[in-house]
């Protein structure tokens with residue numbers, strides 16, 4: 001057992017947890033943040049992606065101890081009140097989701113992709129960078145469109161600030 | 162149409178909760194006092210259980226109970242059933258071995274449950290499951306079709322000698338043999354349809370709760386058809402009477418067929434929740450999913466096609482061995498028979514067809530419907546044959562198909578199906594144009610200069626969707642009727658709730674179903690909501706699979722809407738002192754034609770509920786129900802063309818272009834339809850290039866994780882060019898055919914035809930991995 005202290009979506013969290021507890025289970029089972037999903041047990045599918053200190057990480061292979069003292073953002077923490085994050089809006093507008101199960105992880109990965117590549121993104125880069133996320137529903141066609149669309153929207157949003 | 166009505170590309174109503182992380186899937190459900198279940202699973206493909214020692218497990222921290230298969234038997238919980246009766250050609254019924262939810266005596270596939278641990282936490286349950294000590298006596302295993310039918314093969318079930326479940330035929334054998342005797346040319350080939358794991362991204366899960374006072378169960382589960390789950394759990398498994406069991410399938414993260422069936426884990430969770438008197442949750446991990454979700458495909462086929470001297474098809478002979486795994490799953494027997502062989506006429510005029518299907522037991526995970534169910538297997542056989550025939554007969558593959566297309570409708574095939582309508586030339590033309598077929602030879606030449614092998618492959622598929630009508634499926638052996646239900650509830654303020662027996666697990670019903678109602682009433686989409694997936698809310702329904710939600714589910718809604726409109730018109734006619742026949746609905750108003758008199762829809766709704774001024778003798782309220790049973794299947798069809806480039810040095814295939822031209826009848830929301838096609842294409846292409854569930858000889862699944870099973874990723878796939886041609890389905894009020902499976906049905910053959918065209922070697926099995934393609938290239942070069 002260890003005491004873990006971290007910030008999740010801007011709120012301080014402290015919990016006594018078994019050392020083997022994974023970050024995804026802290027989020028889902030202890031904090032009730034069920035937007036982060038589990039789709040595999042081998043860190044292949046990306047349904048569990050969250051941001052730790054601003055970088056996309058698979059929470060299913062992160063021990064809570066590794067996240068101690070960090071800033072974690074989940075899918076529940078990226079929109080501002082009723083205003084969707086541009087990536088969320090782009091997924092909706094481009095029909096980038098069907099069952100929605102892979103979607104939170106896709107969106108969190110995609111935001112990180114745009115942060116790292118800025119407007120140099122093209123279709124091939126997006127496809128390559130989505131390597132760690134599996135979607136069984138969409139055939140990726142509209143996910144790729146969503147990410148490219150969001151890259152433009154995020155740039156505009158940043159410029160407006 | 163209104164801007165949000167039929168035909169509009171409106172964004173989905175359900176998306177907000179999914180993109181904000183507010184979806185509610187089964188594993189998100191947390192109940193007070195909830196415990197966790199972890200199953201003890203067989204490591205052997207075939208073994209006798211000598212002893213199960215639970216003492217150590219029972220003493221582990223947090224363990225509430227450990228339950229075994231024998232206790233299930235003692236509590237008289239029934240065995241799993243197969244709901245579609247097939248008879249062999251000698252008239253005998255299929256030979257079904259018993260499938261207990263946890264094995265008390267013999268295990269027949271790796272991953273079969275033998276016991277379950279219930280504990281306070283997920284990890285405690287897993288730890289204790291490891292500590293359950295099972296003594297097995299290993300038996301020889303048959304891990305594939307050839308091993309199962311070999312003389313002296315290990316026997317799985319005493320009920321099925323030789324491991325043969327049924328030996329079934331369709332069509333006219335003598336007439337077909339005659340046609341072959343007269344043929345100018347015969348094209349023959351062996352075709353394997355490889356085994357797949359469906360892999361919905363959301364793993365299966367169940368949360369069961371038992372109320373001791375009411376003797377009532379609630380089950381949250383990842384199901385495509387919660388009502389059928391309740392029916393089967395009640396009527397066959399002896400879990401609870403139907404009115405004492407509520408099944409809720411909340412947000413479901415993809416199904417693709419794998420979530421149609423009732424699985425052991427759902428039954429055990431329910432049963433265990435009563436035994437421990439606490440809610441029980443089970444969530445599959447991915448390896449469990451690979452081992453226990455019903456697999457798809459797995460056929461070995463010998464196919465022959467006979468042509469006359471003008472290259473017209475005069476006969477088709479098919480013999481298929483279908484692997485059904487270790488037990489017969491809920492719909493498994495219908496897949497290689499009535500969902501497969503009845504589609505063996507394809508888009509072609511074939512006067513004589515004879516097909517034989519032999520289903521066998523093997524020591525592998527049960528096989529059942531997976532996206533397309535039988536129809537992808539049929540389409541693959543037909544389109545590989547057609548392409549091979551074109552090469553053998555030295556004619557253009559598009560022309561050979563065109564020459565044999567069915568062009569007049571309705572068309573009765575020799576294998577039951579009566580195609581209602583279609584225009585196969587139109588879809589082929591659209592696809593040829595989209596891919597620039599005329600320019601292909603030049604592109605091939607250019608590729609050659611760069612050291613690449615370029616190929617083009619066709620696939621013209623047809624499928625039978627909207628699985629129905631009840632009478633027809635009943636006569637073919639189905640254990641249920643296949644209609645759909647809808648209830649339309651207009652509230653006093655004019656908002657509308659529609660309760661449907663269909664179930665959405667990604668298809669966007671909350672949007673498309675609402676579009677239909679909004680269109681008819683002329684009201685905004687946000688005034689309509691769709692209720693589904695809960696047996697306490699919706700009285701009954703058959704769920705979603707076989708692309709039946711549009712053609713059957715929406716038709717039920719239309720029928721209920723018609724009743725609503727008829728009653729509303731009566732009220733309006735009464736209030737405006739007009740004739741009912743003169744009332745029309747326009748932009749949310751009920752108008753008397755030729756006058757300026759009208760009443761807005763919300764006021765009509767209110768009038769129905771205040772009931773101050775409605776026709777004499779009319780019941781108050783505005784709520785109607787309909788059960789809709791169609792008169793025929795629907796027949797979506799289309800043409801897919803794939804252009805690839807193969808690197809002869811590595812065997813790696815790259816897509817240059819993939820075009821799809823489909824005829825789905827009327828489209829309610831083209832954006833959603835295209836999304837369905839993209840997803841289906843990815844699954845069909847995934848099968849052609851990457852996916853394969855592989856067993857070793859001893860029956861161990863070698864591909865039991867995403868590290869070993871190659872799921873298509875974004876980089877493996879191209880962007881698709883999809884388009885539509887339209888002939889309206891005459892069999893339902895909206896003219897819908899269905900779109901969910903098309904991509905998966907038509908695409909595999911197009912890909913394999915393109916690669917074999919590129920490399921000049923026609924012998925290539927799925928998945929066409931770089932290694933296989935490389936070997937095929939070199940084999941061909943050695944032969945030349």
Ligand code: FES
Pocket residue numbers: 037038039040041042043044045046047048049058059060061
């Ligand atoms: S759940 Fe984390 S990668 Fe699959």
Ligand code: FES
Pocket residue numbers: 096097098099100101102103134135136137138362414415667
């Ligand atoms: S939307 Fe269903 S898995 Fe991606």
